[in-house]
Amino acid sequence: xxxxxxxxxxxxxxxxxxxxxxxxxxxVLLYPEGMVKLNGSAAEILKCCDxxxxxxxxxxxxxxxxxxxxxxxxxxxxxxHAYQHKWIE
Amino acid sequence: xxxxxxxxxxxxxxxxxFWLLAELTYQCPLHCAFCYNPLDYDAVRNELTTGxxxxxxxxxxxxxxxxxxxxxxxxxxxxxxxxxxxxARRLGFYSxxxxxxxxxxxxxxxxxKNAGLDHIQLSFQDSTRELNDFLSSTRTFDLKMKVAKLIxxxxxxxxxxxxxxxxxxxxxxxxxxxxxxxxxxxLELANTQYYGxxxxxxxxxxxxxxxxxxxxxxxEEYRARIGDACKxxxxxxxxxxxxxxxxxxxxxxxxxxxxxxxxxxxxxNARALPGxxxxxxxxxxxxxxxxxxxxxxxxxxxxxMQEPCRSCDEKGRDLGGCRCQAFMLAGDAxxxxxxCSKSPKRDRVDQVIRFASRPEAGLDGGQVxxxxxxxxxxxxxxxxxxA
Numbered sequence: 001x002x003x004x005x006x007x008x009x010x011x012x013x014x015x016x017x018x019x020x021x022x023x024x025x026x027x028v029l030l031y032p033e034g035m036v037k038l039n040g041s042a043a044e045i046l047k048c049c050d051x052x053x054x055x056x057x058x059x060x061x062x063x064x065x066x067x068x069x070x071x072x073x074x075x076x077x078x079x080x081h082a083y084q085h086k087w088i089e
Numbered sequence: 090x091x092x093x094x095x096x097x098x099x100x101x102x103x104x105x106x107f108w109l110l111a112e113l114t115y116q117c118p119l120h121c122a123f124c125y126n127p128l129d130y131d132a133v134r135n136e137l138t139t140g141x142x143x144x145x146x147x148x149x150x151x152x153x154x155x156x157x158x159x160x161x162x163x164x165x166x167x168x169x170x171x172x173x174x175x176x177a178r179r180l181g182f183y184s185x186x187x188x189x190x191x192x193x194x195x196x197x198x199x200x201x202k203n204a205g206l207d208h209i210q211l212s213f214q215d216s217t218r219e220l221n222d223f224l225s226s227t228r229t230f231d232l233k234m235k236v237a238k239l240i241x242x243x244x245x246x247x248x249x250x251x252x253x254x255x256x257x258x259x260x261x262x263x264x265x266x267x268x269x270x271x272x273x274x275x276l277e278l279a280n281t282q283y284y285g286x287x288x289x290x291x292x293x294x295x296x297x298x299x300x301x302x303x304x305x306x307x308x309e310e311y312r313a314r315i316g317d318a319c320k321x322x323x324x325x326x327x328x329x330x331x332x333x334x335x336x337x338x339x340x341x342x343x344x345x346x347x348x349x350x351x352x353x354x355x356x357x358n359a360r361a362l363p364g365x366x367x368x369x370x371x372x373x374x375x376x377x378x379x380x381x382x383x384x385x386x387x388x389x390x391x392x393x394m395q396e397p398c399r400s401c402d403e404k405g406r407d408l409g410g411c412r413c414q415a416f417m418l419a420g421d422a423x424x425x426x427x428x429c430s431k432s433p434k435r436d437r438v439d440q441v442i443r444f445a446s447r448p449e450a451g452l453d454g455g456q457v458x459x460x461x462x463x464x465x466x467x468x469x470x471x472x473x474x475x476a
Binding site: 014015017019021022023024028030031032033034035086 | 107153158
């Protein structure tokens with residue numbers, strides 16, 4: 001069995017803090033002595049990672065909210081990246 | 090990871106500071122031989138008050154600073170630390186406590202957690218009690234082990250920090266094992282930077298090239314083996330490279346330090362550079378200091394550079410290197426950092442490295458230290474200042 005690319009119900013890691021930075025005009029992830037700047041869609045996806053929402057539901061919620069379809073590959077790509085960097089667990 | 094400043098042609102644009110380093114006090118229970126604090130630190134007695142620090146934090150946050158380091162000296166020496174941490178949290182800073190661990194009992198670690206402290210960086214001087222206690226001129230090894238356990242118990246992310254030099258470079262593998270055993274998420278293997286007390290002790294602390302390469306190899310081996318279990322940060326010391334590092338990620342670019350007496354610092358060691366006329370947060374608003382002061386503009390961007398930097402196609406990468414190293418080794422803070430092989434003063438760095446590998450330096454398993462080391466003590470600070 002290979003490791004899943006991301007958890008079924010992703011939650012933000014308590015080792016990172018997601019917040020809006022006025023000076024950067026973007027959301028950022030903060031961790032010891034460092035910061036990752038997020039683009040708008042990455043921030044929207046990570047905000048959905050509350051540990052209670054399955055990925056299918058995150059996809060449909062975001063597609064509804066942004067009135068778009070076919071977002072799944074982008075969302076799953078970002079979640080895989082986030083999992084690999086331990087932003088989500 | 091630091092944010093990349095936007096590339097801007099022409100005049101240097103002023104980006105927001107990223108990192109506010111609040112040096113709350115120069116007083117410290119440790120006496121480390123490699124401390125970067127100024128030699129005359131003991132003369133600084135008029136520390137900023139709680140209210141003044143709160144104003145500094147608010148002004149820095151308004152400028153865009155997001156990471157906040159509480160450092161010193163030993164920041165736990167200030168009994169208002171919990172209050173300052175709480176204000177940092179309210180302002181939206183990510184707060185980092187940079188500590189020796191001395192003074193961090195369970196009552197305080199719980200209070201700091203309640204106040205919203207995000208992370209603790211704990212220093213060790215070595216993986217052995219003997220060398221840890223010798224280099225810090227204290228008996229603190231066991232206490233640090235206890236503090237490391239408390240940090241994990243209270244669920245803080247932990248960065249373990251160990252300053253490296255010729256006496257503990259051969260122990261790098263053991264130091265990594267210790268970090269793994271204590272559950273540190275990051276291990277900063279910080280090669281000594283030769284400023285302040287470390288510069289005074291440079292002849293005793295400077296490693297040999299072989300030691301540096303061997304430590305590098307050990308770190309690489311562990312990285313491959315342990316993966317993400319603990320992030321190993323190891324930066325080859327400047328003297329052993331042939332290009333300097335982009336010091337501070339560029340002068341006046343991301344770093345804003347404030348010394349215990351309110352002096353605003355464009356780099357950790359700026360007090361030792363001549364002619365900067367450092368502004369003080371007691372007299373001038375932080376925004377004016379960051380954007381307009383002579384001190385923060387002196388080496389901002391590229392315009393201040395001399396040859397060989399001025400016409401160098403790598404100047405955008407290393408920004409001419411470290412101003413303090415240029416001043417100490419080349420006698421001119423605006424010179425090319427002599428670490429660079431293109432610097433006409435590189436021979437001064439090579440001399441130091443050659444001196445470190447002299448046979449009589451007699452590295453006997455890192456145990457025998459023949460020359461006297463000048464420890465960072467209040468008494469030594471006073472006598473150097475008077476000298």
